[in-house]
Amino acid sequence: MKPKLLIVDDDEEIQTQMKWALSPDYDIVLAEDGAGALENFKAAQPVATLLDLGLPPNPNSSEEGLATLSGLLAIEKNAKIIVISGQEEKKNAIQAVGAGAYDFLCKPVDIEELKLILHRCIYVRNLENEYREMERKLRPVVFEDMLGTSPQMQGVFAFIRKVATTDAPVLLLGESGTGKEMAALAIHRRGSRKDGPFIAINCNAIPENLLESELFGHEKGAFTGAHMQRKGLMESAGGGTLFLDEIGELPPPIQVKLLRFLQEQRFQRVGGRQEIQIDTRVIAATNVDLKEAVAKGKFREDLYFRLAVVVIKLPPVRNRGEDVNLLAREFLQQYAAQSEKPALTFAPDALRAIRQHSWPGNVRELQNRIKRAVIMADGKRVTASDLELADSTEIVPAATLKEARENVERELVEQALKKHSGRISSAAAELGVSRPTLYELMDKLGINRKEADEHTAAPSGKGAAVEAQQ
Ligand SMILES: Nc1ncnc2c1ncn2[C@@H]1O[C@H](COP(=O)(O)OP(=O)(O)OP(=O)(O)O)[C@@H](O)[C@H]1O
Ligand SMILES: [Mg+2]
Numbered sequence: 198m199k200p201k202l203l204i205v206d207d208d209e210e211i212q213t214q215m216k217w218a219l220s221p222d223y224d225i226v227l228a229e230d231g232a233g234a235l236e237n238f239k240a241a242q243p244v245a246t247l248l249d250l251g252l253p254p255n256p257n258s259s260e261e262g263l264a265t266l267s268g269l270l271a272i273e274k275n276a277k278i279i280v281i282s283g284q285e286e287k288k289n290a291i292q293a294v295g296a297g298a299y300d301f302l303c304k305p306v307d308i309e310e311l312k313l314i315l316h317r318c319i320y321v322r323n324l325e326n327e328y329r330e331m332e333r334k335l336r337p338v339v340f341e342d343m344l345g346t347s348p349q350m351q352g353v354f355a356f357i358r359k360v361a362t363t364d365a366p367v368l369l370l371g372e373s374g375t376g377k378e379m380a381a382l383a384i385h386r387r388g389s390r391k392d393g394p395f396i397a398i399n400c401n402a403i404p405e406n407l408l409e410s411e412l413f414g415h416e417k418g419a420f421t422g423a424h425m426q427r428k429g430l431m432e433s434a435g436g437g438t439l440f441l442d443e444i445g446e447l448p449p450p451i452q453v454k455l456l457r458f459l460q461e462q463r464f465q466r467v468g469g470r471q472e473i474q475i476d477t478r479v480i481a482a483t484n485v486d487l488k489e490a491v492a493k494g495k496f497r498e499d500l501y502f503r504l505a506v507v508v509i510k511l512p513p514v515r516n517r518g519e520d521v522n523l524l525a526r527e528f529l530q531q532y533a534a535q536s537e538k539p540a541l542t543f544a545p546d547a548l549r550a551i552r553q554h555s556w557p558g559n560v561r562e563l564q565n566r567i568k569r570a571v572i573m574a575d576g577k578r579v580t581a582s583d584l585e586l587a588d589s590t591e592i593v594p595a596a597t598l599k600e601a602r603e604n605v606e607r608e609l610v611e612q613a614l615k616k617h618s619g620r621i622s623s624a625a626a627e628l629g630v631s632r633p634t635l636y637e638l639m640d641k642l643g644i645n646r647k648e649a650d651e652h653t654a655a656p657s658g659k660g661a662a663v664e665a666q667q
Contacts, residue, residue: 201225203227205230207252226241239272247281248280277319279314283304345517354383363388366478367480369480370508394434394438409451434475439477487501515555526543533571550581555615603641
């Protein structure tokens with residue numbers, strides 16, 4: 198397969214000349230104007246682009262050409278673009294290189310020179326790609342005991358590194374079992390309070406009438422049964438970090454007290470008058486939609502904004518790509534060693550089932566299933582049934598070969614869409630087909646295109662799965 202080359206020029210003669218000269222070595226894609234260039238660039242993903250700076254509607258100025266250049270670079274920041282300009286516009290060509298073009302040539306173009314530049318340009322592009330790939334492989338797999346090489350988790354790790362050194366409160370969001378507590382601990386360990394205590398409290402696990410005194414402590418005689426003064430967890434976390442899990446369950450009176458603490462670093466013990474000043478970093482976590490709780494009046498908006506100075510979203514396991522295999526292998530190794538079955542490995546059906554399952558309980562579910570499977574496994578292999586997962590490549594009975602084929606296709610397409618939260622390009626990549634082919638397949642199989650498109654707009658489409666709010 199020849200590498201694709203995009204040629205953007207409105208002059209038919211030049212198009213023909215270049216096509217003739219370059220088509221033995223390249224698969225040529227043509228465009229006549231800026232809009233066509235952007236469209237064909239996205240569709241063809243060429244290794245390099247030749248861009249005439251004088252494009253319609255005003256071929257005598259380089260305005261449209263420069264705008265197209267920045268449009269192309271916005272699509273792919275490392276795109277290799279060689280601009281072509283008239284002799285008298287050399288200044289603009291140099292400006293284009295300053296703006297990110299790879300190189301420039303003046304008209305009339307010397308084809309041999311162009312071939313040489315293209316050759317070198319593709320060589321540089323390949324080197325860059327190899328470098329990025331190597332860098333990706335060298336990324337740390339473990340960050341403060343958290344495993345993950347997916348871009349999503351690498352984004353989380355980078356964000357934790359950044360916020361750990363600040364004092365800002367952090368709000369961790371994520372489905373259950375995604376590692377919110379682990380992330381809180383990582384923030385603690387990476388911060389200036391790492392030598393202080395890390396105290397975790399689950400706001401949902403303590404009865405409302407005890408929670409206030411649990412958190413803030415009480416004075417002797419504050420309530421029946423308060424025989425002596427007692428310090429709360431807030432005080433115990435002095436010089437360290439207080440992790441408030443399931444913060445959405447915090448009762449309103451305690452929300453007020455916590456808000457005051459976040460504003461002034463002071464509070465009073467239950468039944469006390471004395472102001473206690475404590476230096477504690479607060480990290481909160483929840484798997485419920487706090488904004489919705491605010492809208493419903495269940496959670497104070499002012500407290501929400503205090504807590505959510507920085508928000509980190511832990512992605513669900515189904516959006517972490519290959520991380521699921523990495524986690525599964527690690528847990529298998531750990532539990533197998535613990536139960537003295539160190540030679541255990543996954544059978545192919547188990548690996549398939551792990552890839553296909555949607556992991557609603559995330560890392561915790563993965564741990565639990567593997568722990569159980571290690572106990573259940575006979576022999577040296579852990580099977581899908583040891584994991585209590587169905588091996589879903591079993592073919593659904595069908596009357597005709599066509600029907601059977603469609604059943605399998607539907608199953609695979611639906612799984613890929615589910616795994617990638619409806620993102621067509623990722624699902625297509627996983628299935629090894631182009632996006633248009635996937636759309637065609639979905640139409641043929643009656644899979645709702647609109648639903649998939651809606652998923653595409655979901656915020657999980659963001660690369661790093663983290664966001665900062667200030
Ligand atoms: N990236 C990871 N690598 C290795 N182990 C992980 C990772 N993320 C989570 N775990 C493990 O998964 C389990 C669940 O993690 P954790 O308790 O931090 O999740 P959580 O989001 O707080 O869950 P919940 O919502 O149920 O409280 C823990 O045993 C933790 O050690
Ligand atoms: Mg937790």
